Amino acid sequence: MMFLCRWLTRACPQTFFDRAHLSAGTPWIDAGLSSLMPAVSHSDSPGIKKESANSLSYEDFTMRIISAERLRQAVEALILSVSRSLPSDVRAALQSALAEESSVQGREILRQLLANADYAEATGLPLCQDTGTAVFFVEMGEDARIDGAGLQATLETATRNAYASGYLRNSMCHPLTRANTGDNTPISLHLDLVAGDGLRIRFLPKGGGAENMSRCAMFAPSRGISGIRDFVLDTVRQAGPNPCPPIIVGVGVGGTFDLAPTIAKKALLMPLDMPNPDPDAAALEAELLDAINRMPIGPGGLGGTRTCLGVRLLLRPCHIASLPVAVNIQCNAARRGEICL
Amino acid sequence: MSAIHLTTPLHYEDLQKLKAGDRVTLSGIIFAARDVAHRRMIEALDRGAPLPFELDGAVIYYVGPTPPPPGLPIGSAGPTTSYRMDAYAPRLYALGLAASMGKGKRSAELRAALQKYGGVYLGATGGAAALLARHITAAEVIAYPELGPEAIRRLTVDKFPAIVIYDAHGGDVFPPI
Structure with a gap:
């Protein structure tokens, strides 16, 4: 079974x-x-x-x-099922964004994305x-x-x-x-x-478009939390309209040069509606989400108040000399799913 | 805001009237081409070889569609990120390309080419690939079939919805970030 x-x-x-x-x-x-x-x-x-x-x-x-x-x-x-249907938490986040988005153009994009999810689900066409x-x-x-x-x-x-x-x-x-x-x-x-x-x-x-906007940096530990914050925000700012906003931002902090991007990607598996159990990580997620949504990128990059559906952060111990930070950007067609055997 | 309806091939006068932020719908023939297809076209130009389609007044849609399921002309067909074609596109605009369509921002060189040659850059909604495919009524691979999803396709479109991102006069719909 x-x-x-x-x-x-x-x-x-x-x-x-x-x-x-x-x-x-x-x-x-x-x-x-x-x-x-x-x-x-x-x-x-x-x-x-x-x-x-x-x-x-x-x-x-x-x-x-x-x-x-x-x-x-x-x-x-x-x-097959993952390619054709949007996870329920992502769909709920798009619906919340539609309710909260201030720009007419942004709301129109969000309506199209929700209609696209319905249509893909009904027809079996891939979401993207x-x-x-x-x-x-x-x-x-x-x-x-x-x-x-x-x-x-x-x-x-x-x-x-x-x-x-x-x-x-x-x-x-x-x-x-x-x-x-x-x-x-x-x-x-x-x-x-x-x-x-x-x-x-x-x-x-x-998808390749959002993946191309992702970045990794090896900071000196002195950069601290403010360095992490600046890097995430700068990555999102530089990506701008390219990665199909509203985006989801996966952040991996710690590990080695190879592992930081891996845990940033793994962070994208975390559902949007589940609080981060680590209070420090949860606080940074909330702060970053708020800061990103104050950037005037908006849905489709056409301006607005809902650029990001969620920030998810995973931490991992790192070398005493290092502060690896990776940002993996995910597009609005944030597909994922799992099975357990 | 109602959409401006455009029928391909596009004419210089039509393009001059478009303003960044205008909603448009496209009907007629457009051409699907993305990364490698662009490289191949530029290589063809360098050799003095003909291109797979007439550039004058043409619209290139940056898309690599999913394969058509039985009974449909095409699978999902949303835009890919356009800046990757910036290394090639100015030369195509110089040769008569009227519009490219994709998503995301473009280089300063590309935007200068739009003003110089009177072209426009259109945006389709990234992430609305299944919905957008409804506006494509026929699709045929016309060049580089070995490229699979990157092959050049002739698409027949019916009221394909887009927005003018950069117009021919330097207008830009994206807010400064």
Whole structure:
């Protein structure tokens, strides 16, 4: 049985610190890694347990086998549904923006975006022609394995199949020759190994226009919170009308040069209607959202008071010499969804 | 505000009347071309080879549509970000291109070209791709089919809605940020 927990994010608890990457001994992970995904842990969930088709038993533990075929079918269904419908929290945010937007032109854009979401849902057309790089964030229990082709190859196959069968655009190309790969692979896979035997797959098709407006910086620690704030606001200001506002802003602070952008992207998975449990992060999110919405960019960039639907911030420890900051901008077609197997 | 209806090919006099912020609707033939297709067109010009379509009075829509599902002429077809074509577009305006259509801001060089050659830059709503596809009644790949979504397509459009972002007189709809 597949638990389709798309949008039912409370069933698959969010982790607002990027805990899955943290090493033991860091005070932030005192809750323990296994608390990350109780709803998807096979052993903790009788509903899933019944469905276990296969397992490998050893003297001291049992390894859960997840069928690659079952995974492929579930991921194909996920890709199709995510590409065609707007998450409920994003839709609600667009509706709130429509109620609050002061400019006539801005309200017209917001009405078009809501009508587009309705039309895509009704017709099965993709919400946006840019059906994106296929980005997957996977949390896989160390006591689970995928039979047959394995995790990565199965996600690649599911992507290839869904982009073809769903009439989605193949947007991946060779970086130098610009020759299209023809099947929207390779995927972008971020894998966290976690305790337990669950498998949680989050899919974020990421369009190029907003991705191009994203930035990363390696600051000296002396820049502090004001440096972070200035960088986020400057990134949004420079992006202006380009990334299809109203936007969502994912911010990753900490980690290393490679991880800050990863957690900024991961932040885009956080639903807009769920408060950040870290009070410092929540305060900075609110401050940034307010400052962005005081910029006269507005929906479609045509002016107005609703440039941004939400700012989401993930933190992670970093080197004592560093303050990495990454800003990943997401467009108004902020598609995402997840399944738990 | 009611929309100004334009039928392609566009004429210099029509373009001169447009003001930044005007709503327009486009009917007739327009051409879909984006990143690599532009590079190819410029390479063709450098070789002295003909372009895949007549530029004079033409409208280029920066779009890479999704494939057409059965029974539809085209899939979702919203605008892509236009500045990426700024390296190529001034030369096309110099050769008679009347309008380009996309989303987002453009370079100073592009805006100067609009004034110099009497062209305009139109904006379609980014993120309204499924809705916009309803205004495209036919689509045919006419060049570079190997580019897939980036191939040049001849699109027949019916009252395709857009807004004049930059007019031919230096007007700009975007508020200063």
